Every structure is written in C-alpha cells, then in structure tokens.
Amino acid sequence: MERNLDIDSFERLLKDRSDEFKMYPEKRVWHSIYNNIHPGRKWPSVAMSITLIGILLLTGYLNTDTKNAGKRFASQNQHNETKPADPTTSIYIPLLDKKHFNNQPSKPFANNSTLNFSGQSFIDNIEQQDMSSESVNNLQEPPNLVKTLSGVTNKSTGDNLTHEHFISLAKIESTEIAPIKNDPDFKTIPANRPAIFHNKVLIVSLDNSENKIRHQNVNNVTSEKNMVTGSETDLSANDVSLKNKALLSAETISTDKNETLILSDEEKAWVENYAMYNRPAPKKWAGKLGWQMYFTPSVVYRQLKNTISDGADVNQDVAQHPSYGLEIGSGFTYPVLKGLRIRTGLQLNFTMYNSDAFTNSHPVATTITLVSSESHQPYPAYRSTSYSNIDGISTVKLHNETFQISLPVGMDLKIAGNENLQWNIGATIQPTYVMGGKSYLLSSDKRNYIKETSLLNHWNVNAGFETFVSYKTDKGITFQFGPQFRKQLFTTNSKRYIIQEKLNNYGFKFGITKLLK
C-alpha cells in the first residue's frame, strides 16, 4: 500500500501529541514506591498490624466468654425482651398427663427411683438443643416466682410428689418450632418460649456431656421455703429415647389435680428471659486452638560488614567462632485453612558469638568509628580497653551475647502427610526487644576490642524459617521436631557504629502442642 503521508510531519505530530499526554497515577503507586525504597520505615505499619491482630483476638476471646456474653445479652434484654409470653402462642400441652407415665401412674419421686418416661415424642423434639444443666443450677430467684410456687404447693405432700400433680415447665431454646410427633394432643412449641402444661412445670435442659437423664432438685431456688424436697433421681437412658446424650433436670411440685399454675406476666418474662439469654456461648475455638511450647537449641553464626567499606572484608580481620544459642517459647496456633495454621506467642532468645582476643596488663587508648547522625560523616570516638586483637599477655575468649524477648507471628503450612503424621514448613516474623547483653566492638584500626553495651540496638526484627515433622496422638497432643533457620534482619548495634553485625541461627526445634477444649 502506497502512502503519501509526509513522514517527518507525521512523526513530529506523534511525538508532540504523545508528549502532551499525561495521566495521574493512583496514590498506591507512590506508597508502593515509598515502601520499597524505605523498607525500614515499614515498621509502623507492622506494629499497627500486630496491634490490630491483638485487638481482634481479644475481641474474639471476649465474645466467647460465656458469663460476660450472658450478662451482656441479659442487659440488652431488659430493654427489648421483657414482654411476657403471648398466651395465644404459649400452648398448653398435656405432655405429662397420666397416660405418659402409664408405667408408673402414681409413683412418687423418691431417692434413686427410676422413671419409665414415655414422653418420647416431646424429648425427641427437643434433642439437639444447646442447653445446659448450668441453666438450672445457676438459677437465680425470679422476683415473684418463689411466691407463686409457694402458693401452688400449699397442698404439697412433701416427698410424696405425684405424677398427677406434676408441674413441668419446659424451657426450650430453639430457633425452630418443634413439632410434637405422632400425638394429636401435642401441639407445637414456639421458639424461645416456655411451654406451660396442664398442672405441670418441667424445667428441662440438655447437655451433651452425659449419657443419662437426671431428675434434680432445685433447692437453690426453693429450699428456703421448703417447697421442694425431691432429690436427684437417675433416669435410664433406655427409658427415654433421647438420640443424643441428655441431661434433664426437673422440678416437681404437687398441686391440686385441677389446678393450673398461672404465672404472672413478670414471671413469664423472667423465665423467657432466662431461657433465651443464659445459654452458654459455643466455644468456636474449642478443638482448634492449640497451645504450643517449644525450645530450639542452635548454633549462632554472625556476619560483619563495614558500612564505609574500604574493600576489605572485615570478617577476615577477626578470629571468631560460632557459639550456641537457645530459644524457648510458648504460644497459640489456630487453623485458618485446611493445612494452614497461624501462630503467635512469646519467645525468649539467647544468642552468643565468640571472638578470640588477648588481654593486656593495662588498658590502652583506642577509637571506634561512629557515624554522625546529623552530618552522616564518620568520626572517631575515644575509648580505652584491655583487649587486643593482635597480641597480649594471655588469650581470652570474648562472648558477644544478647538476651531477647520476641513476638513471633507466622504460619505453618502442611506439605504432606495424614491426620496424625505430617510434614510442614513454617515461617515467622519476630519483632524483638533486646533486654541486654555484651558486645565487643572492633576498634577503628582493628587492633583492639572495646566492650560497649550502650550501642546495642534494643529493637530488632528476626525472621524464622523452619520445616518439621509432627505427630499427633489420639489425645490431641502433637509433637514436632525439625530444623530451623533464624535470621536477624537489622544490625546488632546502632547504625552509628560502622561495622554491622547480623546473626544467623541454625537450630533444631522441638515442640509440643495441645489442643484446647
């Protein structure tokens, strides 16, 4: 295709127009550039992230606190949920009529007696509910309930409580309406409302922890007025067809055959309130949150670097040997995804590195080179020392030590294995506070060592990498062991000192983790 376009004009046109073109980048571009060219200034954001994680964990913990949760909800209920049960929805159910106790029509509740309880349909429909005997045992006196019950039991026969006069109040916590099966006399029980039966009040609670049904007195409610004298009675699980393991607490109170217990609105509201808001909060972390303890003996290496390099490797100017280190820690692990766990905790660290030196009979004057924080120019700082790097009257091993406390935050990833035996890899970032230590600095002329602790950096960051094999026992205890590499990211001493020291720990970690329930 032949083109008649003036090439010079066309190219000039393109260049001029293209050069005029501008676009404004989003702010995140600059933030990314800034973080890249100033990596050390990421620290505030890291600290903020750790703080945020801590707040979230604390919030999560408080929200799983049963007692506090109950108090909070109860408090809310004072404003919102004190409306008494609607009599049109609080259905009277002849649940515990005589026909449902047909095997023992008039047997009193006596110590160690067994009930043949045929109200399966009712029990079947309240199974799986998350209720606890704690609800009954911790029952506080409602304002007027004792008074009302006292009035009902004027004709009580003490221990000889009869089924005919058995009063039950079913406290049912469910978000669904529970249908009563296969019995035309049974109607439905509305959610979160006490079911009030003819002449009967049954306080029911279920607990998955025990495989039996118990009939319990509630003396903490009514003992002062000697209303209830029935004592604990075990009911056979075979007699009551609960599919799950249940704990039933019931209070029996005798009354006239034709007398119906009518609770006042206030009492109904109290029962309703209690049933609704005293349910223990489920522990979402149970069986997942693990408590871990570990220790890691290690060998500590160090790398020296002259920041105002004259081309020489400062590591060649000193006689140094790796020494041992130790980490001991405890923390928590929590699975966030399949095969991925996050963990955090506290860890104590000890590091040591040795330098071979000589001692002199008297101190000598020397200097260390520091960099001015204002002018960024190096200057000599005068010191005196008895340790020589060259010669002396006797040899000595100088121990460079640090004692640290760190907050490792990281994660473990399962690479292979089954439920019990696994191979994992892990990594942590460890903000570290250096509590103390000893540091021997090399003099400017590299002929002497100067003991100088004032230049120790109190804050540092370490990174840990590890791989380990773990074995989980049937009791939920996990043992783990494997190699670990821990790298110190910033220099041991102040940036003002021209020789940077960074430690590398090669260790072997042993740990044990127990799942919390």
Add this chain to the structure above:
Amino acid sequence: MTEETMLNGCLENNAAAQEALYMRLSPKMLGVCYRFAKNREDAEDMLQEGFIKVFAQIHQYRNEGALEGWIRRIVVHTCINILKKNKKFSDSVDINYANGIGIREETIPSIMQAKQVVECIRLLPVGYRTVLNLYAVEGYSHKEIGDMLDIEESTSRSQYTRAKAMLEDILIKKNILLKPRTKSGVALTGAVASN
C-alpha cells in the same frame, strides 16, 4: 522545590524530595508507560518499577542532560524489560489487522487531541506500537531498538513501516487524518493541521 533541591534530597534518600520529584514527573511518565502497556494497571506497575530504579540509581545521574530525560530513559527501559518478559518482538503481525478494527463513526472527533493519538497508538499490536513508540516518539534509532528488543535492525525497520501504515489507517478511519486528496499527501484535520 527546585530541581536541584529535589536532586540533592534524592541523593540523600530524603523522602520529601523523592515524593516531590515523583509528583512532578509521574503524570508524564505514566503517559509514557501507558503507550507501552496493555492497560492502566500495567502502566502503573511499569511506573512503579521505573521510579524504584530511578531512586536506586539516582547517584548515577551525572548532570549531563535534563534530569527528566534521564528518568524517562529509565522508565522506557523498564517498560521494555517488562514487555520482553511476555512478548517476542520478532512476531510479525498481519498488516490487514487494521482493517478489522472497529471504529464507531459517530464518535469521530473533529480535532486531534493528545489522548486520541495515544489511544490510536495503543490500538496497534504490541510489537508494532513498541517499535513505533521507541522510534517515532522516544527517538531511538532502529539499531538501538534492535538491541533493546533483541531483534534485527531490519526487523525494527519493517515493523515500524507497518506500524506507521496501520496507524495511518486508524487515524483516517477515525477521521483524525483526512484521506489524501492530492499526490502530495494527506491533509490533517482541525488542530493537527494548525500544527
């Protein structure tokens, strides 16, 4: 803040000076990146990487030529390096590709704006537009382009010729360039003609 102050600040790794330099030049440099990139996000990634290199290598700037030109060269090279990871520039593209580009006649502009030119350039296949950008806009020779893109110099020439022809077609279809009425060449519309 003067350019010298910004430069000295950048040499001292001063964050304020670096931000000032970035704020001054990033709009133009993002425009450069956008001509090479597939979309805005890619262009911003190129800009980010380019400026990181700029600040890392600022001490290599010898005050020979304008600072903006030096930065622009780094940004362009960054764009090319990123493109090279994904594209072989020796790939040939059918010249008839331009005929298949749909142009909405009702949106034909009456004058030629910078954005229109850039958007038309970006309609070219990546190999074409890279060579066209480097040769016509950035001023590199075909030999330099060949070295940068790891292609033959002759390939650069042929790609440029095709790119220019394709771009002309696009501009004419968008009514930004008028079709040739005389043997002397095409006429430019509106503001283009005034240039």
